[in-house]
Amino acid sequence: MSKARKSCGGKREKSKGSKPVAKEQVGEEKVTFNISKEENFSEWFTEIVKRAELADLRYNVKGFIVFQPWSVLAMEKMYRFLEETLQRKGHKPYWFPTLIPESNFKLEAEHVKGFTPEVFWVTEHGDGEKLSERLALRPTSETAFYKMFSYWIRSYRDLPLKTYQRANVFRYETKATRPFLRSREFYWIEAHCAFASEREAMEQVREDMETTKEVLHDIFGLPFIFFRRPEWDKFAGAVATFAADVLHPDGKVVQQPSTHLLGQNFSKPFNIKFRDRDGREKYVYITCYGPAVSRIFASVIAIHGDDYGLRFPWRIAPLQVIIVPVASEKNEGVIKKALELKEFLLANGIDADVDLSERSVGDKFYYWEMKGVPLRIEIGPRELEQQRLVVFRRDTMSKEEIAEIELLSYIERVSKEIDKNLIEQADKAFENRIVDAKSKNEIAEALDQGKIARCNFCSVSHEGEKCAEVIEKELKARVRGTRLEPEKPDGPCVICGKKASAVVYIAREY
RNA sequence: GGGGCUGUGGGCUAGUGGUUAGGCUUCCGGCUUAGGGAGCCGGCGACCCCGGUUCAAAUCCGGGCAGCCCCA
Numbered sequence: 394m395s396k397a398r399k400s401c402g403g404k405r406e407k408s409k410g411s412k413p414v415a416k417e418q419v420g421e422e423k424v425t426f427n428i429s430k431e432e433n434f435s436e437w438f439t440e441i442v443k444r445a446e447l448a449d450l451r452y453n454v455k456g457f458i459v460f461q462p463w464s465v466l467a468m469e470k471m472y473r474f475l476e477e478t479l480q481r482k483g484h485k486p487y488w489f490p491t492l493i494p495e496s497n498f499k500l501e502a503e504h505v506k507g508f509t510p511e512v513f514w515v516t517e518h519g520d521g522e523k524l525s526e527r528l529a530l531r532p533t534s535e536t537a538f539y540k541m542f543s544y545w546i547r548s549y550r551d552l553p554l555k556t557y558q559r560a561n562v563f564r565y566e567t568k569a570t571r572p573f574l575r576s577r578e579f580y581w582i583e584a585h586c587a588f589a590s591e592r593e594a595m596e597q598v599r600e601d602m603e604t605t606k607e608v609l610h611d612i613f614g615l616p617f618i619f620f621r622r623p624e625w626d627k628f629a630g631a632v633a634t635f636a637a638d639v640l641h642p643d644g645k646v647v648q649q650p651s652t653h654l655l656g657q658n659f660s661k662p663f664n665i666k667f668r669d670r671d672g673r674e675k676y677v678y679i680t681c682y683g684p685a686v687s688r689i690f691a692s693v694i695a696i697h698g699d700d701y702g703l704r705f706p707w708r709i710a711p712l713q714v715i716i717v718p719v720a721s722e723k724n725e726g727v728i729k730k731a732l733e734l735k736e737f738l739l740a741n742g743i744d745a746d747v748d749l750s751e752r753s754v755g756d757k758f759y760y761w762e763m764k765g766v767p768l769r770i771e772i773g774p775r776e777l778e779q780q781r782l783v784v785f786r787r788d789t790m791s792k793e794e795i796a797e798i799e800l801l802s803y804i805e806r807v808s809k810e811i812d813k814n815l816i817e818q819a820d821k822a823f824e825n826r827i828v829d830a831k832s833k834n835e836i837a838e839a840l841d842q843g844k845i846a847r848c849n850f851c852s853v854s855h856e857g858e859k860c861a862e863v864i865e866k867e868l869k870a871r872v873r874g875t876r877l878e879p880e881k882p883d884g885p886c887v888i889c890g891k892k893a894s895a896v897v898y899i900a901r902e903y
Numbered sequence: 904g905g906g907g908c909u910g911u912g913g914g915c916u917a918g919u920g921g922u923u924a925g926g927c928u929u930c931c932g933g934c935u936u937a938g939g940g941a942g943c944c945g946g947c948g949a950c951c952c953c954g955g956u957u958c959a960a961a962u963c964c965g966g967g968c969a970g971c972c973c974c975a
Binding site: 435436439443450451452453454455567568569719720724751752753754755756757758759760771773774775783865866869 | 904914936937938939940941951968969970971972973974975
């Protein structure tokens with residue numbers, strides 16, 4: 394804090410007189426941290442997590458962190474949007490056990506192979522007495538859900554079965570853990586669906602992608618691209634994997650929700666059969682979808698934050714309006730008014746609070762800007778007398794004065810503008826971040842500029858894996874996959890020079 | 904998976920073998936202040952853990968735990 398204070402003290406334009414200029418720009422010289430988000434994203438990220446009290450990283454188990462109210466409140470809202478959307482589309486909520494017996498876990502061969510290295514096992518109880526069977530702390534819950542699906546599904550009338558749960562899952566990550574982005578316990582939603590045909594299952598995959606757009610982009614303001622992952626990078630046990638990549642300011646992509654066509658890969662070992670209209674027994678087709686809320690939150694921080702701190706889209710802001718009274722004790726009317734305003738806003742469904750702490754006014758301003766509260770209301774004797782309010786917008790860092798009576802309509806209008814603005818800024822930053830590359834050098838160039846390279850590639854089935862390894866080794870990047878509507882290559886594979894059968898996207902990742 | 908760096912009050916840090924472990928900040932109490940990071944007075948509070956070297960360890964060595972950064 395002391396560093397920041399030094400770096401941005403003084404030189405503050407004060408609005409004089411009773412009528413500040415509308416949309417006055419303030420604070421253009423100030424830097425909240427001594428760390429620039431653009432230049433040093435990694436440190437900026439770590440710093441904002443601590444400074445804004447998003448998570449306490451001091452918990453003494455590697456890869457586990459304590460999520461604090463400021464992130465939890467936002468993530469609760471994020472959960473709500475995801476769950477409402479899923480429920481609107483026919484998913485029913487479940488709560489499954491955290492423990493999965495090893496015998497379930499082992500039923501699908503590819504799945505076991507993929508996840509076993511990351512599983513935390515529960516093997517004992519009490520004072521070292523062994524359990525009769527090892528129990529996995531769920532790393533994902535296919536093998537819990539599908540065990541039950543085999544009981545629940547008997548007839549085509551039971552289909553489609555659309556379920557989901559919100560859950561914490563555990564994965565023994567061996568890569569460097571990072572708060573929110575990759576921790577050994579994280580919070581997500583997993584949706585599991587069963588269908589009578591592969592066509593319907595594929596419909597579901599498309600619906601999941603649409604859900605991702607509706608929630609992640611339109612509400613959380615995160616631009617992304619869905620890729621169909623190459624054969625060698627599918628979810629363990631999937632027929633096909635589709636995953637949304639979000640590009641962070643440091644030029645690395647992070648995999649956000651993925652949706653998987655599991656086909657009959659699980660329904661066979663788990664014996665999930667139904668009697669179809671034609672009287673025959675058939676295996677169901679399964680899909681699963683997994684938006685990881687705590688990781689999506691990492692992207693919200695990364696995409697919207699700036700050098701003043703966090704910025705939140707209106708609908709997921711932990712607090713939407715902070716009221717800062719400007720008053721000495723003699724002006725009790727101001728405090729009273731501030732509290733009335735808070736109640737009024739709360740009654741109208743707006744998350745508002747009054748900062749009654751004894752810190753100085755300026756301190757409060759900087760603090761709440763760092764915390765990313767979208768709107769701030771300043772109220773003092775002057776406003777009280779004139780029945781007006783000074784309102785500050787975090788996204789634009791601008792102030793304007795409004796009549797108190799128009800507060801609600803103002804908020805209604807401006808909250809939409811804020812979201813629109815944040816989404817536009819995010820979309821704009823994402824624009825032109827995909828460039829065509831005709832050679833390894835051009836790919837490297839694109840990657841070094843923090844971009845995603847698009848190029849011709851021999852194959853996204855297993856024959857192409859060798860070329861992908863070249864890219865991993867030499868360019869430190871990965872083949873993210875192809876677009877859903879496959880593009881036609883217009884030249885040979887950029888790596889091996891053989892005939893290309895796909896157009897792929899290549900990016901650095903965390 | 905590899906490498907580097909780092910663990911000192913809640914936070915940031917000074918301290919290269921013997922110091923009463925120092926400073927800033929936060930916090931607590933009090934007074935004055937109040938429109939963009941307020942001031943004064945007083946107070947509480949720390950050497951990550953285990954082992955070793957030594958007359959003596961926050962300091963040196965080994966191991967563990969944890970964190971950050973970079974690379975694969």
